[in-house]
Amino acid sequence: MHTVHAACPHDCPDTCAIRVTVDDGRVVHLQGDPEHANTRGALCTKVSRYAERTYHPDRVLQPLRRVGPKGSGAFEPVSWEEALDEIAGRLSAIAARDPEAIVPYSYAGTMGLLQGESMAGRFFNRLGASRLDRTICSSAGGEALLATYGAKVGMHVRFFAESRLILIWGSNSITSNLHFWTLAQEAKRAGAKLWCIDPRRTETADKCHRHLAIRPGTDGALALAVMHELLAHGWVDADYVACHVSGFDALRERALQWPPERAADVCGVAADDIRELARDYGTTAPAAIRLNYGMQRVRGGGSAARLIALLPCLTGAWRHRAGGLLLSSSGWFSRVRNDRVLQRPDLLAGRNPRTINMSTIGDALLSPASPAFGPRIEALVVYNSNPVAVAPESPKVVQGFARDDLFTVVLEHFLTDTADHADFVLPATTQLEHLDVHTSYGHTDVLINEPSIAPLGQARPNTRIFRDIAARMGLEDACFRDDDEALLRQALDGVDLGALRERGWVSLPLPDAPFADGGFPTPDGRARADAPGLGVPDFVPNYESAASAPSLAGRYPLAMISPPARHFLNSSFVNVKSLRAIEGEPLVEIHPDDASVRGIRDGDMVRVFNDRGSYRCRAAVSERARPGVVNGLGVWWRKFGVDGSNVNELTHQRLTDIGRAPTFYDCLVDVAA
Numbered sequence: 001m002h003t004v005h006a007a008c009p010h011d012c013p014d015t016c017a018i019r020v021t022v023d024d025g026r027v028v029h030l031q032g033d034p035e036h037a038n039t040r041g042a043l044c045t046k047v048s049r050y051a052e053r054t055y056h057p058d059r060v061l062q063p064l065r066r067v068g069p070k071g072s073g074a075f076e077p078v079s080w081e082e083a084l085d086e087i088a089g090r091l092s093a094i095a096a097r098d099p100e101a102i103v104p105y106s107y108a109g110t111m112g113l114l115q116g117e118s119m120a121g122r123f124f125n126r127l128g129a130s131r132l133d134r135t136i137c138s139s140a141g142g143e144a145l146l147a148t149y150g151a152k153v154g155m156h157v158r159f160f161a162e163s164r165l166i167l168i169w170g171s172n173s174i175t176s177n178l179h180f181w182t183l184a185q186e187a188k189r190a191g192a193k194l195w196c197i198d199p200r201r202t203e204t205a206d207k208c209h210r211h212l213a214i215r216p217g218t219d220g221a222l223a224l225a226v227m228h229e230l231l232a233h234g235w236v237d238a239d240y241v242a243c244h245v246s247g248f249d250a251l252r253e254r255a256l257q258w259p260p261e262r263a264a265d266v267c268g269v270a271a272d273d274i275r276e277l278a279r280d281y282g283t284t285a286p287a288a289i290r291l292n293y294g295m296q297r298v299r300g301g302g303s304a305a306r307l308i309a310l311l312p313c314l315t316g317a318w319r320h321r322a323g324g325l326l327l328s329s330s331g332w333f334s335r336v337r338n339d340r341v342l343q344r345p346d347l348l349a350g351r352n353p354r355t356i357n358m359s360t361i362g363d364a365l366l367s368p369a370s371p372a373f374g375p376r377i378e379a380l381v382v383y384n385s386n387p388v389a390v391a392p393e394s395p396k397v398v399q400g401f402a403r404d405d406l407f408t409v410v411l412e413h414f415l416t417d418t419a420d421h422a423d424f425v426l427p428a429t430t431q432l433e434h435l436d437v438h439t440s441y442g443h444t445d446v447l448i449n450e451p452s453i454a455p456l457g458q459a460r461p462n463t464r465i466f467r468d469i470a471a472r473m474g475l476e477d478a479c480f481r482d483d484d485e486a487l488l489r490q491a492l493d494g495v496d497l498g499a500l501r502e503r504g505w506v507s508l509p510l511p512d513a514p515f516a517d518g519g520f521p522t523p524d525g526r527a528r529a530d531a532p533g534l535g536v537p538d539f540v541p542n543y544e545s546a547a548s549a550p551s552l553a554g555r556y557p558l559a560m561i562s563p564p565a566r567h568f569l570n571s572s573f574v575n576v577k578s579l580r581a582i583e584g585e586p587l588v589e590i591h592p593d594d595a596s597v598r599g600i601r602d603g604d605m606v607r608v609f610n611d612r613g614s615y616r617c618r619a620a621v622s623e624r625a626r627p628g629v630v631n632g633l634g635v636w637w638r639k640f641g642v643d644g645s646n647v648n649e650l651t652h653q654r655l656t657d658i659g660r661a662p663t664f665y666d667c668l669v670d671v672a673a
């Protein structure tokens, strides 16, 4: 029996260090590494069952070729040789006509640098395939941080434990940022006040002192009103602003137009509550904001994130190590990550392929060839993602994936909704079966993931699958012969690999309070209220709201958000029976007032609908939903839904103001019994 250093691969800011116990080649136990400061020995419920996922009887463990209609999930087993030969032949023929007709589709099914975009990046760059704009989760908020701070950086998560005031903004931390929540609880026990700002009364909101249930997409108006109060009451740190913030005068003019009464109207909360929030924020030090990505999934998500990111610049909260804001820490790793060496954009050799936005894959798959669009998409290679379940406006996504003239290859662990539409499904290894290395977007450690066991069945790491396809296609560049150990050596600069493999993680050397004296990673070291090309941020109303689309709101009066169900992580884990059993079945939460006027009782089967589609699920009549807003908990696989659909039947493909991101939470619907 021995233990192995591993890392959680999932799309979660906590990036836990894991100790895997292996007995005679089989994983018998997983636990959080007690010595890793962020993990503290604890994994969430989902990943503590990771072995159940790896040894799941439904694992795809050999290559499969489609024998039924697309979407039917009917496959026959084939050998790796047959699969690779046919895939290489089909892709070579398409590439000979136009490599841009081949599109990669991947996201954060694993966050690993090796099994993510290393060999895959080399492969698609060498082909000259279309590029993928990976926007589906965080790019609006990410670009807001770039515009404001110059990089995706923030305060250290561990110092939230010392904060006196914490605003948990757009995050159900108990579900999606558990280890931060432990720190927030410590702060609370030491006397800190916790505010939760979220349209849904989440499990996290239950445990905060105050909950502000604003309407979806109104966060920017709330931030402006808080600024108004900071200005009106002299709670701005004038010295910090003068030294370390640019564009303040224009921001002040804007914020002064937003008294709490105006924002209260927009946000659907009481003006006095906004005043109380602003007073707490303006008069408590250290004050910290844990912003998360839920709030930026609306038309004005980027502007709202910019406005919130400016709050600690106005109060000078950055002066304290337990003050400031954390949305992402991923930018800190730019000093060690060697993405260009891993992904080799130089293999494009001067070509400049088009870019397909992953958030509009439905439209892209249905687009004919045109001078503006380029060639019709003929081949799709999907890895680390399940777009048929997670991409917005799934009626179009499904129609696109069902095209008979589309050649689709899916690297997967299971027959997901996307794999059901594949021509070939290739069995990929899970995190316990391959080597990888991880950075984080919630803390500042690099983690190793050693393979704990040999690959099950005929599963292969993504790196090897792309290496094998490249070899079959005659791509002879030396970089395609790099094995995973070689990729690991290339992945990072300035990280002691010996120490990393010995201990399991290495911490980046960073100051405790990175912006106490300014020094933001912008050209002049100042945070920017007035960013080049963007101006000063303002409140941007939703595409679909009573104010901006009154006739649509007349027909569909309920706003819908679709946050993850507690025991799922995006669409991962939906097929793990023990977790699905806890969730029960797809639910929409609806406020008792909205339910009663529609004759809906708790537990009724309901239809949630708009012009784009209709989705059947069970109603949970609950004050977790605020009046006028329903919460369609996701992201269920369509095939586990009541009528083979999920909540994305209703969402649309319009994009955020900055970052080209999807607007999942900017969606009007109605509900009927």
Ligand code: SF4
Pocket (backbone or CB within 6 Å): 008, 009, 010, 012, 013, 014, 015, 016, 043, 044, 045, 046, 047, 048, 178, 179, 569
């Ligand atoms: S999903 Fe998040 S909390 Fe759960 S084990 Fe992974 S990193 Fe940790």
